[in-house]
Structure formats: C-alpha cells, structure tokens
Amino acid sequence: MECKRVAVIGATGYTGIEVVRLLLNHPSVTIEYLSANQNTGLLSEIYPHILNDDLFVISTDEAYFDNLDAVFLCLPHGQSNRLVAKIPKKVKIIDLSADFRIKNLSLYEEWYGAHKSPDLVKGAVYGLSEIHIENIKTARLVACPGCYATAVLLPLLPLLGLGIVKEEHIIIDAKSGVSGAGRSLSSENLFCEVNGSVKAYKISNHRHIPEIEQEAGLILQKGVQDIKVQFVPHLIPINRGILCSMYLNLKENYSLDDINSKLRSFYKDAPFVAINANKSINIRSVVGTNQCQIGIFLGRVENSIVVVSAIDNLLKGAAGQALQNFNIMFSFDEMTGLSNIPFYP
Amino acid sequence: MECKRVAVIGATGYTGIEVVRLLLNHPSVTIEYLSANQNTGLLSEIYPHILNDDLFVISTDEAYFDNLDAVFLCLPHGQSNRLVAKIPKKVKIIDLSADFRIKNLSLYEEWYGAHKSPDLVKGAVYGLSEIHIENIKTARLVACPGCYATAVLLPLLPLLGLGIVKEEHIIIDAKSGVSGAGRSLSSENLFCEVNGSVKAYKISNHRHIPEIEQEAGLILQKGVQDIKVQFVPHLIPINRGILCSMYLNLKENYSLDDINSKLRSFYKDAPFVAINANKSINIRSVVGTNQCQIGIFLGRVENSIVVVSAIDNLLKGAAGQALQNFNIMFSFDEMTGLSNIPFYP
Amino acid sequence: MECKRVAVIGATGYTGIEVVRLLLNHPSVTIEYLSANQNTGLLSEIYPHILNDDLFVISTDEAYFDNLDAVFLCLPHGQSNRLVAKIPKKVKIIDLSADFRIKNLSLYEEWYGAHKSPDLVKGAVYGLSEIHIENIKTARLVACPGCYATAVLLPLLPLLGLGIVKEEHIIIDAKSGVSGAGRSLSSENLFCEVNGSVKAYKISNHRHIPEIEQEAGLILQKGVQDIKVQFVPHLIPINRGILCSMYLNLKENYSLDDINSKLRSFYKDAPFVAINANKSINIRSVVGTNQCQIGIFLGRVENSIVVVSAIDNLLKGAAGQALQNFNIMFSFDEMTGLSNIPFYP
Amino acid sequence: MECKRVAVIGATGYTGIEVVRLLLNHPSVTIEYLSANQNTGLLSEIYPHILNDDLFVISTDEAYFDNLDAVFLCLPHGQSNRLVAKIPKKVKIIDLSADFRIKNLSLYEEWYGAHKSPDLVKGAVYGLSEIHIENIKTARLVACPGCYATAVLLPLLPLLGLGIVKEEHIIIDAKSGVSGAGRSLSSENLFCEVNGSVKAYKISNHRHIPEIEQEAGLILQKGVQDIKVQFVPHLIPINRGILCSMYLNLKENYSLDDINSKLRSFYKDAPFVAINANKSINIRSVVGTNQCQIGIFLGRVENSIVVVSAIDNLLKGAAGQALQNFNIMFSFDEMTGLSNIPFYP
Missing domain, CATH: 3.30.360.10 (Dihydrodipicolinate Reductase; domain 2)
Known part of the structure; x- marks a missing residue:
C-alpha cells in the first residue's frame, strides 16, 4: 500500500517520542518531519535510545503542511487549538491534546479556558477507537481521549x-x-x-x-x-x-x-x-x-x-490509540504497527 | 519509672524487627529476649542495619514467660492462638496477629480456620488505640488491628x-x-x-x-x-x-x-x-x-x-500501634518512644 | 525462507519467556513446543502479558527432538549438560546456561562442579556473536555468554x-x-x-x-x-x-x-x-x-x-544474543527479529 | 547543659530539612530561626511530614546573627562564601557547601570559580569528623566534606x-x-x-x-x-x-x-x-x-x-556529619542526637 506522509508536531515530549517510535515501526508511513518547540536537532542526541542517526527535529515555527497526508499534534492543550487553524483542510489531524475532546464549548472553557478554534470543535471526532470507529473512518480531525x-x-x-x-x-x-x-x-x-x-x-x-x-x-x-x-x-x-x-x-x-x-x-x-x-x-x-x-x-x-x-498511558492512553486512529482513518488494518508482544519483566 | 521486662516472639519478620527497634528506643523497657522460629543467632547478622552486638535471637521453642511483664507476639495467625495458652496470666500479651481480633468465633473460622484458644477471645481487647483506649488500659490481651x-x-x-x-x-x-x-x-x-x-x-x-x-x-x-x-x-x-x-x-x-x-x-x-x-x-x-x-x-x-x-503499615499499622498499646497498658505516656520526626526524602 | 522448527526448554523463567517472545516475532520460526520443569499449562495463565491463547507449556520430561531444527536451552547450569546428551546430532543447540562456556574442564569444575557431558565441550562455540561469528555459522552447539x-x-x-x-x-x-x-x-x-x-x-x-x-x-x-x-x-x-x-x-x-x-x-x-x-x-x-x-x-x-x-541483560546478555546466534547459525540476517526501537521512558 | 542557640540558613533543601530534623531531636539546642531563599512560611506546609506547627521559615535576606552560638549554612557553593563575611566572629559556622573545603585557592577557582571570602579559607577546618576531630574542637568555621x-x-x-x-x-x-x-x-x-x-x-x-x-x-x-x-x-x-x-x-x-x-x-x-x-x-x-x-x-x-x-549521603554525607561536628565544637558527646537505630525495610 502507498505510504502516507506524516509529520509529528511536539515530537520530543514523552507522548511525541512514542508516536515517533510507532511511526518508525509502521510499514506504510513516511515521516516527513518532526518538530518541537525547544528540543531541536538530532533526535538521537535528545533521546539516546533512538539509534537512527537520520532523524532531525525542526522548530515547530518552521512546520509546514503542504505535502502531508496527516499530522500528529502532541502539544499541550491551548497550543493545539491555535495551530489547527493553520493546517490545510486536506491534511488529516490526529490531535493528542484535550482541545477537541469536549463538544460543549462552555464546558471546555470552564475546565481549560477560552477555545481558539471553536468552529472546528463540532466536526472533531472523539477518538475512543473502539466506540467511535465509524466516525473516525471519515473524520478529518480526531481528538484522542485522555489517558x-x-x-x-x-x-x-x-x-x-x-x-x-x-x-x-x-x-x-x-x-x-x-x-x-x-x-x-x-x-x-x-x-x-x-x-x-x-x-x-x-x-x-x-x-x-x-x-x-x-x-x-x-x-x-x-x-x-x-x-x-x-x-x-x-x-x-x-x-x-x-x-x-x-x-x-x-x-x-x-x-x-x-x-x-x-x-x-x-x-x-x-x-x-x-x-x-x-x-x-x-x-x-x-x-x-x-x-x-x-x-x-x-x-x-x-x-x-x-x-x-x-x-x-502512553500507548492505548495516548500514542498507541493515536496510531490506531490513524490506521482507521487511512483504512489500514487497525493493528498495523501495534501488534507486538511486550517484554517481561 | 521502673523498667518493664518484655520479650518479642517472632522478632525477625518485618513486624518483629520493627517492634524490637521501638523497644530499644523506649526508655522504660528491658528486653528479656527475642525469639524466632528459624532465624536464630546474633541479630546484627540477620539484619545488618542493627549495630548492637549484644542482641541474640533464641528459638521460639525455648521461649519462657516467668519473669516477664509483657510479651509481644509477632507471629502469623494460627500460631499466636496456639502459643497464648502457654503464657501465665500475669504476663500481658500484645498480639500482632489476627487471632484475637474477631469476636465472633464462627466468623473467625470462616476467614481464618478453627481457633485454638477460643476461650481467650472474649477477654481480648481490639487494640485500635484511639478508639478502645479505656479497655486497653486494663486489658490482659490486646489484639492489634490489621494494617x-x-x-x-x-x-x-x-x-x-x-x-x-x-x-x-x-x-x-x-x-x-x-x-x-x-x-x-x-x-x-x-x-x-x-x-x-x-x-x-x-x-x-x-x-x-x-x-x-x-x-x-x-x-x-x-x-x-x-x-x-x-x-x-x-x-x-x-x-x-x-x-x-x-x-x-x-x-x-x-x-x-x-x-x-x-x-x-x-x-x-x-x-x-x-x-x-x-x-x-x-x-x-x-x-x-x-x-x-x-x-x-x-x-x-x-x-x-x-x-x-x-x-x-509497619508502625501505626503494626509495631507502632503495638507499642502505643503497651504504653497505654502500663500507664506510660502514649507517645513514649514514638515521637520521632521522620526523615525526608 | 523456509521456517525453522524450534523448541524452547525452560520457557517460563525470565530468560525463557524472553526467548519465546523473540521467536514469536521472528518471521521464519515455527515454535514446535515450549517446556518447563514446573510451570506447565497455558502460557497466558503463567504470564498474563502473553495474549496468545494457543501457547502451551509441556513438561520438560516430555521434551522430544525428532523433527526440530534447533532447540533453545534456558536451563540452570548443571541441567543443560545433562539434557544435551539426549538431543540428536542433527538438531542445533543454543544453550543459554554456563555449561559449555568454559573450555577447560577442570576450570569448569572449579567454578560449577563436575561436568555431565565433557565430550561435547570441545565442539561447543562460545557464542559472543560479534567475536566468534565465523565459528557460530557452522556450530552445532553454541554456548551463549553470561550477561x-x-x-x-x-x-x-x-x-x-x-x-x-x-x-x-x-x-x-x-x-x-x-x-x-x-x-x-x-x-x-x-x-x-x-x-x-x-x-x-x-x-x-x-x-x-x-x-x-x-x-x-x-x-x-x-x-x-x-x-x-x-x-x-x-x-x-x-x-x-x-x-x-x-x-x-x-x-x-x-x-x-x-x-x-x-x-x-x-x-x-x-x-x-x-x-x-x-x-x-x-x-x-x-x-x-x-x-x-x-x-x-x-x-x-x-x-x-x-x-x-x-x-x-535479558536481551544482548541472554535471549537476544541467543536469537542473534540462531540467525547466524541458520543464515538469516543477524538482525531478524531484533531490530525494534525500544520505548521510553 | 545549657542550650545552644542556632539558626539554619537554607533550611528547605534536602540537606537543610535534614539538619532541622536532627536539631529538633537534639536535647541541647534551641532553634532561633530557619531561613530560605524562596520557600518561606510555615515549615509544615512546605514539608507535610513535619508535624510541628510552630516552625516558620524566614527569608535569608532577613537572617540575623547577633544572639546565635552557631549557624548551619546549607547553601549552594558560591552563596556560602558570600554570606560568611556578614557573620560576627563569635558565631561558629558549620558550612555544608563546598566553599571552604579546598585550601588551595587556585585549585578552588579551577573547580568552582572565584572565591568571595578567600581570607577565611585558611582558618577553616575540613570537617571530616573522625580525622580532624582535634582541629574541629577549636574551629570557628568547619567546612563539612562532600558526600x-x-x-x-x-x-x-x-x-x-x-x-x-x-x-x-x-x-x-x-x-x-x-x-x-x-x-x-x-x-x-x-x-x-x-x-x-x-x-x-x-x-x-x-x-x-x-x-x-x-x-x-x-x-x-x-x-x-x-x-x-x-x-x-x-x-x-x-x-x-x-x-x-x-x-x-x-x-x-x-x-x-x-x-x-x-x-x-x-x-x-x-x-x-x-x-x-x-x-x-x-x-x-x-x-x-x-x-x-x-x-x-x-x-x-x-x-x-x-x-x-x-x-x-544526607546524614554522614551532610547533615549528620554537620551535627557531629557541632557536637564536637560545643563539647557535647559526639553521638548526641545521632544514635538512633534505623528502620527496615
């Protein structure tokens, strides 16, 4: 199957680096770029468990979206809803922040403060994969649930x-x-x-x-x-x-x-x-x-x-469910890149 | 105040060694002996954090009660209620097992099996110090609560x-x-x-x-x-x-x-x-x-x-409350030997 | 490439279960059986992180070797060198115990006691993959190094x-x-x-x-x-x-x-x-x-x-190096089944 | 014996709070005040394991020295050697920083930067209690060793x-x-x-x-x-x-x-x-x-x-040795306040 071109915004937090790891294991993904607010440069110097020497992190200020199929947003709430407005409609968004989870805008405001992209909330799908799988299939913006x-x-x-x-x-x-x-x-x-x-x-x-x-x-x-x-x-x-x-x-x-x-x-x-x-x-x-x-x-x-x-919490509660949603959105098998057996102890 | 002579039966489990530590810090206690089922010998060889080189652990088979004021039983349930029958009436018993906590014998049996000293259950006081302090003052056998x-x-x-x-x-x-x-x-x-x-x-x-x-x-x-x-x-x-x-x-x-x-x-x-x-x-x-x-x-x-x-769990939930009960039973200030400030972190 | 048929003896220790995990991820391996001395039965009941419901552990007493290409021995020293004698020559052995690491039999005896299969020691290859790769390629018995x-x-x-x-x-x-x-x-x-x-x-x-x-x-x-x-x-x-x-x-x-x-x-x-x-x-x-x-x-x-x-210690120091040696012995790419990126933190 | 009046400067770091704990247990010490750069206020709100409700932390800017017998400095290197100049000669100083450990000023500068009170270095005693006990007895400024x-x-x-x-x-x-x-x-x-x-x-x-x-x-x-x-x-x-x-x-x-x-x-x-x-x-x-x-x-x-x-590291490596030195400087028994048996596990 054709590879999808993706970017990870906020790639150096614990959630972001986990999204990166999963994407590197995914057979049908090309990582276009990784970005971060502060930790830019060679990824293997930021995280020494990363052995690939060809992964760079650019500044989120330099993020671009033109040739992407999808973007993973691993940003704090309040930053996601600001950035989303800049992303072209044709790019699918998998948002791991809280910004598009709450449908009721006044409820959102009560818990998180004013929303910066209120018009996009209605179209967002709450990405609890097993429950909302049908809506996720056709969603443009999926709001991954809290852990x-x-x-x-x-x-x-x-x-x-x-x-x-x-x-x-x-x-x-x-x-x-x-x-x-x-x-x-x-x-x-x-x-x-x-x-x-x-x-x-x-x-x-x-x-x-x-x-x-x-x-x-x-x-x-x-x-x-x-x-x-x-x-x-x-x-x-x-x-x-x-x-x-x-x-x-x-x-x-x-x-x-x-x-x-x-x-x-x-x-x-x-x-x-x-x-x-x-x-x-x-x-x-x-x-x-x-x-x-x-x-x-x-x-x-x-x-x-x-x-x-x-x-x-970082997989089914964050990056794993995000990739599961990506698989659903792009018609890959739901388990692609997620079927490993964990080690013990 | 005159020192009380005490023994600790089951002194080498985590609860027992904590009772020993507290008794060593208590100004009005003389430890007559420590006993254990298996770990006998020099206590500082069993537990290298114990620096006193004059503390020996005898076999519980050799336990004696004649000249004691009190005995601390740090035994598993089922063993305490067997041993208690051998202890002279004049010796006060602080039992840290579950054996004398449950007043209803059939309820005890349901959770723990048959009781070996059923006639002593009625006289035992449930040693939740703050609640039963008045009864503890005059008790002969105090059953310290579970953690x-x-x-x-x-x-x-x-x-x-x-x-x-x-x-x-x-x-x-x-x-x-x-x-x-x-x-x-x-x-x-x-x-x-x-x-x-x-x-x-x-x-x-x-x-x-x-x-x-x-x-x-x-x-x-x-x-x-x-x-x-x-x-x-x-x-x-x-x-x-x-x-x-x-x-x-x-x-x-x-x-x-x-x-x-x-x-x-x-x-x-x-x-x-x-x-x-x-x-x-x-x-x-x-x-x-x-x-x-x-x-x-x-x-x-x-x-x-x-x-x-x-x-x-090993202090207020076991050894500490046991010593608190000992203090109450022998009219010491409740905080004797228990007023330390803990270290952090 | 054709699948190799393997068995894991001693599959339920920490090393054994790690060998099993790696073999399950290996594209060219068929697990013929797993065995253990004591923990027999459904593997997912012994280790709840194993989700496959079709993996059973038989008793090592019932181990057989006829149709195997290779066997992984995850046994304590002293047990491996006893079992090895029963394995037909055509089956390759990857031994994770210490039994065939030491070439000098009297030195082995000094550290481990008498050897039960002394005649097999000479032919065994010390399986430090990077150093002895040429000998491992043609070895029948590889003794994986200590961690x-x-x-x-x-x-x-x-x-x-x-x-x-x-x-x-x-x-x-x-x-x-x-x-x-x-x-x-x-x-x-x-x-x-x-x-x-x-x-x-x-x-x-x-x-x-x-x-x-x-x-x-x-x-x-x-x-x-x-x-x-x-x-x-x-x-x-x-x-x-x-x-x-x-x-x-x-x-x-x-x-x-x-x-x-x-x-x-x-x-x-x-x-x-x-x-x-x-x-x-x-x-x-x-x-x-x-x-x-x-x-x-x-x-x-x-x-x-x-x-x-x-x-x-359980991968390059045990199960991982064992699989690396298996790959070398059977002409698979050295990294097959071992190229994952680890998670963090 | 008459109580000594002491203050703890930098009382809310891990070393400082440990000095405070030890001083509270010391029978011949009156704590005149505690100070900190930032964490001021009720100590039990900064550290909930502290149960005393009468311990306040003032700002180090408000530190005074007039009626003190001794002061414990629990400050980072570079801050101690600045503050020391303000302390009257009659007040003994137990410094837990690195500032007065190194006798050779150019060696100090090489590892720590320029010294702010170079004239006090010569008179300071390196406070490895067991080795320099004779000099500590009469020292005015003791530099407690690194952990x-x-x-x-x-x-x-x-x-x-x-x-x-x-x-x-x-x-x-x-x-x-x-x-x-x-x-x-x-x-x-x-x-x-x-x-x-x-x-x-x-x-x-x-x-x-x-x-x-x-x-x-x-x-x-x-x-x-x-x-x-x-x-x-x-x-x-x-x-x-x-x-x-x-x-x-x-x-x-x-x-x-x-x-x-x-x-x-x-x-x-x-x-x-x-x-x-x-x-x-x-x-x-x-x-x-x-x-x-x-x-x-x-x-x-x-x-x-x-x-x-x-x-x-926080006791013999810092606060404990500091109190040991205090005991030596003021002719208390070396073990005063330091003879506890630790708990296990």
Whole structure:
C-alpha cells in the first residue's frame, strides 16, 4: 500500500517520542518531519535510545503542511487549538491534546479556558477507537481521549449502554505512573518526591472528568450535566501505566458470567480489549502494548461489581490509540504497527 | 519509672524487627529476649542495619514467660492462638496477629480456620488505640488491628458514630507497600514482579474485611452481619505505607468545615491522628512515624465526600500501634518512644 | 525462507519467556513446543502479558527432538549438560546456561562442579556473536555468554586484541538489575530487600570471571590462568540492564579519537554495537534492545581510560544474543527479529 | 547543659530539612530561626511530614546573627562564601557547601570559580569528623566534606596513612541516590528519567575529586597535585545513600585480618565507623543513620584489595556529619542526637 506522509508536531515530549517510535515501526508511513518547540536537532542526541542517526527535529515555527497526508499534534492543550487553524483542510489531524475532546464549548472553557478554534470543535471526532470507529473512518480531525478517560470509558460505556450498571454512584479510583505528567519540569515529579510514596491528587476536579461525563451522557442519551462520576487519580512510583478500579451498581441481578459474555460480545471485533471475569489485572501486563485489559469481579455488597482496567498511558492512553486512529482513518488494518508482544519483566 | 521486662516472639519478620527497634528506643523497657522460629543467632547478622552486638535471637521453642511483664507476639495467625495458652496470666500479651481480633468465633473460622484458644477471645481487647483506649488500659490481651483496618477505621468509625456518613455504599480503595506481605518467600513479592506494576488483589475477600465490619457494627450498635463494606486492596511498588481512599455518602448536608471540626474534636486528645480538609495526603509524610494523616474532601456527587488516610503499615499499622498499646497498658505516656520526626526524602 | 522448527526448554523463567517472545516475532520460526520443569499449562495463565491463547507449556520430561531444527536451552547450569546428551546430532543447540562456556574442564569444575557431558565441550562455540561469528555459522552447539561477560568482553576484547590497553590492572565494576538472578525464590530478591538499596556481591568470585578470563586469554594468545581481572558486580533496584565501568591502562599514549576510531573500525559490521567517545552511557537507552552501547572516556590518571558499556541483560546478555546466534547459525540476517526501537521512558 | 542557640540558613533543601530534623531531636539546642531563599512560611506546609506547627521559615535576606552560638549554612557553593563575611566572629559556622573545603585557592577557582571570602579559607577546618576531630574542637568555621568525599576518605585515609595501600592506581567507583543532587529542578532528576536506569556521570571530573586528593595528599605529606585518583560516580534510582567500591593495591603482602585490625584500631574511638572483613555492605543498612560501614575484601589480583563503604549521603554525607561536628565544637558527646537505630525495610 502507498505510504502516507506524516509529520509529528511536539515530537520530543514523552507522548511525541512514542508516536515517533510507532511511526518508525509502521510499514506504510513516511515521516516527513518532526518538530518541537525547544528540543531541536538530532533526535538521537535528545533521546539516546533512538539509534537512527537520520532523524532531525525542526522548530515547530518552521512546520509546514503542504505535502502531508496527516499530522500528529502532541502539544499541550491551548497550543493545539491555535495551530489547527493553520493546517490545510486536506491534511488529516490526529490531535493528542484535550482541545477537541469536549463538544460543549462552555464546558471546555470552564475546565481549560477560552477555545481558539471553536468552529472546528463540532466536526472533531472523539477518538475512543473502539466506540467511535465509524466516525473516525471519515473524520478529518480526531481528538484522542485522555489517558484516564480511555481506561475508564472502555469498560464503563458498554456497561452503561447495555443497561447493566446504574449511572448513579459511579466511583472511579485511578492509579497512574508518572509519565502521565509529561516531561516538563515540576518539583512534584522529581525522583525523590515520587519514589516511595503514593498520593491522591486533584480529588473530584481532574480535567479528564468532563470527557468521561460527556461520553457517559452520550451513550445514555443524556446531557453531560446529567451525569456525575466520582473520579480520584493517584500518583504511583512507576513510569508507565494506569490501573482503574471502578465500583458500580447493577441495574438487575446479573451474574458475572452474564456480564462477561455481554462485554465480550460488545468487544468481539476489538483486538485491543481483553475481558475476563475474576482474572487479576495488573499494569505490567499491558506496559508496552496498545491493550486494555479488563477484569470484572463481584462486589461484597449485593448487586455491586468491581471493574478493574489497565492500559499503558502512553500507548492505548495516548500514542498507541493515536496510531490506531490513524490506521482507521487511512483504512489500514487497525493493528498495523501495534501488534507486538511486550517484554517481561 | 521502673523498667518493664518484655520479650518479642517472632522478632525477625518485618513486624518483629520493627517492634524490637521501638523497644530499644523506649526508655522504660528491658528486653528479656527475642525469639524466632528459624532465624536464630546474633541479630546484627540477620539484619545488618542493627549495630548492637549484644542482641541474640533464641528459638521460639525455648521461649519462657516467668519473669516477664509483657510479651509481644509477632507471629502469623494460627500460631499466636496456639502459643497464648502457654503464657501465665500475669504476663500481658500484645498480639500482632489476627487471632484475637474477631469476636465472633464462627466468623473467625470462616476467614481464618478453627481457633485454638477460643476461650481467650472474649477477654481480648481490639487494640485500635484511639478508639478502645479505656479497655486497653486494663486489658490482659490486646489484639492489634490489621494494617488496612487501622487506616480505614480511624477515619471511618467517628464518621459513622457521629452520624455523619451513611453505612450503605461504603467504598474503600486501599494501596499498600510490599512489606505488608511480610518477609516470607513468595514469587509475587519478588522485586521484578512488583517493580513497575500495580495490581488489585483479593477483591472483596481480604481478611481485614471482617474486623472492619465488626468495628463498624459495634459503633453503630449493629451486628457484624448487618454491615458490608466494599474493600479492594492494591499492591504498590514501595516498601512501606498504606493510603486508603474512601468514598462515603453524607447523612445530611454537612459542610467540609463541619466535618473537619467534628473529627478534630473527636480526636482532640489523640496525638497520632491529624485531620485536615482539602490537604493533599501522601504516604511519604507518614513513613517512619506512628501517625495517621487524614484528609477530607468534597465529592463530585452531591452529599458525598472522599476521605483519604495514610499510615505506615509497619508502625501505626503494626509495631507502632503495638507499642502505643503497651504504653497505654502500663500507664506510660502514649507517645513514649514514638515521637520521632521522620526523615525526608 | 523456509521456517525453522524450534523448541524452547525452560520457557517460563525470565530468560525463557524472553526467548519465546523473540521467536514469536521472528518471521521464519515455527515454535514446535515450549517446556518447563514446573510451570506447565497455558502460557497466558503463567504470564498474563502473553495474549496468545494457543501457547502451551509441556513438561520438560516430555521434551522430544525428532523433527526440530534447533532447540533453545534456558536451563540452570548443571541441567543443560545433562539434557544435551539426549538431543540428536542433527538438531542445533543454543544453550543459554554456563555449561559449555568454559573450555577447560577442570576450570569448569572449579567454578560449577563436575561436568555431565565433557565430550561435547570441545565442539561447543562460545557464542559472543560479534567475536566468534565465523565459528557460530557452522556450530552445532553454541554456548551463549553470561550477561556480565557480554557487557565486559564486547569492549574489552578489541581493546586487548588491538594492543590498546594493558592486560594488567583490569578493573571491572558492574551494576545489574535484578532479573539477572532469574525468577527463582530467594529472600535476597524480595522487593523490600532490593528496593532502596545497592549492594556489592560475590566480590572477586563471581562465576562469570572464568569466561571473561578465558576469552581475554584467547585474544591475547595466552592461557586462561595468565589473565586475572578484578570483577565486582553490584545489585541495583531495577528490573533489567547491566552497566559496566571498566578502568584500563593504555599501552601507548593513544588519544580518545584514536581509540574511538579503532573500535568503530573493529565493529564496523556489527549492527548491535555502538561506540562513542565522551557520550554518557545509561541503562535505559538499551533496555528492550539487543544493543550494546559503549562510551570511552579519558581517565584522570595519565594513560588511563574509563570504558562504560550497557546492555539489556535479558536481551544482548541472554535471549537476544541467543536469537542473534540462531540467525547466524541458520543464515538469516543477524538482525531478524531484533531490530525494534525500544520505548521510553 | 545549657542550650545552644542556632539558626539554619537554607533550611528547605534536602540537606537543610535534614539538619532541622536532627536539631529538633537534639536535647541541647534551641532553634532561633530557619531561613530560605524562596520557600518561606510555615515549615509544615512546605514539608507535610513535619508535624510541628510552630516552625516558620524566614527569608535569608532577613537572617540575623547577633544572639546565635552557631549557624548551619546549607547553601549552594558560591552563596556560602558570600554570606560568611556578614557573620560576627563569635558565631561558629558549620558550612555544608563546598566553599571552604579546598585550601588551595587556585585549585578552588579551577573547580568552582572565584572565591568571595578567600581570607577565611585558611582558618577553616575540613570537617571530616573522625580525622580532624582535634582541629574541629577549636574551629570557628568547619567546612563539612562532600558526600562522596566522606564515603571515600573514611576508609582511604587510614589505608594510605598507615602505609597499607599504594597511592598509585587508586580507583573509586561510586554509586549514589538521587537526593545527592538536591531538590532543585532538573530534567535529569525527573522520576521517569531516573527510574529503571543507571548512568555514569562526570567521569573523571566530579567536584569532589579535589577534596579527596587534598586530604589524601595531606595524610601522605604530599602536595595535592601529586595525588591523582580515578573517581567515577553513578546515579542510582534510590532516594538516599552512597556505596563506594574502591580498588586498591597493597604496599606489602598484608592479610585481610591484618588490615582489618589496623583499621579497627585506627577507628577504635569512632562510634560511627564500622569495619569488617568479608562482610557484605549495602546501602539500606546505613540509610537513616550517621554510620559509615566499611567492608574489606581480597582482590582477585595478587596484592590487591577491594574496599566497599556505605553512608547515607544526607546524614554522614551532610547533615549528620554537620551535627557531629557541632557536637564536637560545643563539647557535647559526639553521638548526641545521632544514635538512633534505623528502620527496615
């Protein structure tokens, strides 16, 4: 198949370098250029694990779009929505920032500030690949979901949509590795501050909440303001990975087997989602992969279940899902460049 | 004040060695002997961080009790309740196993198997120091609570007892360091298996559940079978510490300030419990101390709160609380030997 | 190219599972079976990061060799040399144990005990791929080097062989992740024992010393007993990787540039060896790859240099080099199945 | 004994907060004030592990010295030597920076830049407590040694001074935790960059080299320019601790027992130095203590030894040795406030 010409804007952050790695492994991609705001020059000098000596990073100021088929935007929110206006219509955009995830502009503004390209929001597709695959196929701009949102929504949406669990009392306790915070400098992410500790942070006010509520509302055909989920993230001393434990109440007295087969049926065509009843879920099993592993368990309280999901925050939670969306948008097999077996330990 | 003569049975596990360390720092204690099942000999050869060259560990088979004031039992459940029968009545017992925590013998049997000293269960006092301090003062046998139970009950009991939160829909998501599993060999606790991962385990069936439900029932004047809490522990790649995030529903529309001052008032005489509204809670701040730090936060859903508590599982969750109980039992100041400032980072 | 039929004996240790992963990615390999001493059954239940549901592990007692092209032996030393006798001559053997590394049988016995297949030792080829590639091509039995030996010898052998450094005063300070110790149970490898610490171990008596001295002697055309290297390994709280810092004395007053170009010239056809002067070397850059990164630096003392090398102990130090040797033995491109870019961080 | 009034300048870095902790535990100290350049306010809000609610940090601009007995300077090099000029002569100074360690002003300038208080250098005492205890007793300004220098010099100086080892071919391979780099922001110290890796850095040009060579020269009665040691530090993913492996050559054919008893005799009055032959040395055994543990081993090469030393870089390598020096300067028992047993694991 003909190679697609792509560029990666913001290529030297943790998400950007992961997009670059995946694209280098993709058989039908030509990287036109990489760009960054600050870390320009030879990529192998910025990241010594990169051995290719022919990869250069140009300044994002010099980014061009003329002969591209697609561009990956790995920028902070607020920068993506500024840059998008400059990109010609014929270039497909895979945006990894939060800028085009929230459909409701005033809700976006409440959590992120004023939007710079409000007219493009409506046409953007929320890129949770398994759920919105049909819209992604024809989308011009795909807004890849937040890492926490991906880990939460993959099990939660079918459980809600199939009428298995109640929309009230949804409790989500998430644990994330430190790379979720990116490579920018913050004393909170210094080794000595993180190592040997665990902390809860942004209790009830993390920015991934509105996208979780938006998508939950959508599948229930309700407004985003009608759904409230309790979400608390925790910082864990690991580099990669998210584990979400969700505490849910059943609408009816389903058995675990029922739920398991309903979920498996829902995801029967999804190569990156694995569901099991009573199977221990851990982060290590998904690190380095685009997989979402989901375990379902009976709760101790009647008619309740516990659902545990795990993803690699930089892959299924960011760069991997971005490439999966790229594959969908350009009619490649969904797994192209994403079918590796991870190493252990 | 006159020194008390004590022995430590099971002195070479992680809990035992921590009891030994605290006793060596205690100004009014004479260690009569240390014992262990297997690791006998010079303590400084078993644990090179111990510099005293005059501490020997004898075999537990050779344990004697005649001239002791108190004995600390740092044994696995099932071993404590066998040994206790051999100890003369005049010797006070501080038991760190699970054997005397559960009042209901059939409930004990359900979770742990048959009890070997059932007649001693009734007289034992559940040693959650701040809650049962009056009974601990005169107890002969104190059953120190489980580490998770301590982290859960310190905030939960007053919230239930003061009528602030509902007893339904109590959800507890706990994260623990690896020392909670002790020093015994298990492939699950090998460095390479734990490092870089997080896992949920014993979902809805961890052995600390019955003691949590027993104590919650007690403060609500209900039977243990009338209370069900959803409890899920997670293993985290750190050595020490527990962080519990609890998701609770208010009985009335209390403000955070209300709750904060009610809790602070409840614990006004408790030197090891610190309560704050909207203060970030992390494990590192309590490692090396006997403190329980508690943070209370508004939930996203109306009339809900999130309560986060942190303890050092080997101190307030085991050896520290054991020494605190020893202090209470022998009329020492509660903080004797426990008032250090921890190091950071 | 026609697929080669292979089996992996000892497939469930850390080295074995890594061989399996690499073979699954290899385009010209059919896995005939996997075997293990104890962990038999569905591989995805033993290792949940394995998603293939069609990989079974049989008992090593049931191992057969009739229709195989090659067998990978991932067994402890002492077991390999027993099993090898049962394997038909037409099956090529890639042995990852220490059993066929040492040519001198009495030296082997001194470090490892009596040899069970002494007659096969002479024909075995020491599988340091870059050095013995010509002999590996035609070998029937390749003995893959120890992980430390690989990290040491790749820079050391050309430095000695080209007459750049003296054979006296060779000092090697090595740091290794914990997976080097395998997955077997040992209290020394428990998470809490390793985390937060570093220790020197087996000072001057690690079993990789004789193979280092054998190969150094060989390149200098001296006997193994004429070379003595000072080697001290250290255990580091990471899963994977070895970093060796070597302190060497120059025979003549070479410049760093001289040495750099001589080494680069020596390894000009070696795709897995990267050499740089004054480039910081770290473990993370090689984890997940078959690379050996080597940095050379001037020492503070006149006519001395410091050489730092890094490998992934389970890849270039074990399974990766084993597959590289397999490729060489069966005339595949050396990089087949080994050319991935690793992820970061 | 009468309390001494002290201040801590630079109280909120990792070294400063450790000095504060030790002073709070010291029975004969009154903290007059703490100061910092930036992090001013309530100390318990800057460091939540501090439970005292009455400790405030003022701006270093507001520092005063009139009624002090001593001041601890926990400032970066270059700042200490500026501030020292403002401190009245009657106030004793314990400086933890590098500014007064190097006696030779041009050597200082070569490694650190121009000195701001050159006239005070001569009177300063290099505060390696065990070696310079007599001079420390009467010193007005004590320059506490660098962390690496402490770990190196405690074993090295007597080995040189007693004529046991040669001064040529001294090779020191050091491994340090991340807190040695302080709490300042640097992308190199981010959790994700350090975790899972080891790197060699500042090969042959670390700033602790000149103080090591100065002290080695002093004990050999040679000039600093006559001694050259090969020193390479490595960064390890732990918070605290240094392990140094030193490769040394004997002047005569001493037995390990000889060396052991000579060293033990040299340090017979030193409560913080423990020496053993063939005893495994690790970092965990000294974390949280002011101890230096030293192990001596035979080398593989004739007439060579390997010496391994371990310290807590923030205690014996910084704040602990500073307090030890304070005790010596004010005639307190050397161990006052420093005799704790550390916790494990």
